[in-house]
Amino acid sequence: KNQVEQSPQSLIILEGKNCTLQCNYTVSPFSNLRWYKQDTGRGPVSLTIMTFSENTKSNGRYTATLDADTKQSSLHITASQLSDSASYICVVRGAPSGTYKYIFGTGTRLKVLA
């Protein structure tokens, strides 16, 4: 079964601290993996997209890593800010030869405190 699992389910950190969110997936064949940020009551917004040949990609204070062999990805947030408080969702896209849907994880809810 094609699944995407994220951990932790929720996380509270102090402003300025770093954190790492995890994503494990079983989607196969695999096309790409994306991290989205979703503020409460709003639609998801893309942070990074990685294909199976990419190991790391950065977008400002966000750095995503991907290990296609172990089917694991992480999102590292550096020097967190209050505005980072949101849900972070890992989304895996199957290859055209398999499922072609976007498969979403349940997300990690991050709360950054002053």
Place this chain on the structure above:
Amino acid sequence: DTGVSQDPRHKITKRGQNVTFRCDPISEHNRLYWYRQTLGQGPEFLTYFQNEAQLEKSRLLSDRFSAERPKGSFSTLEIQRTEQGDSAMYLCASSHHRLTEDTEAFFGQGTRLTVV
């Protein structure tokens, strides 16, 4: 073009009533997706269109749900005889599909449905 837009943003309806949501994708995006998201969960796939053709439907899409994209541009999602369990955020996304890859999916702000 300002992105994917959904209307209405919020809808409160009485159980048993029918509701219809609209999604306007990014211009020239040929793929359009509908997702449902309940509190604390990630979005769940409902259905998607390639131009006007509905290519896949989730088993979550019961016979009370119907989606259309008549001209390959905007789409509507109708829920008939709403139930309290239909209360959720309904998200629409669009992307441009090429033969081997497509652009990232851009999401709308969603329509939050509350069935009372």
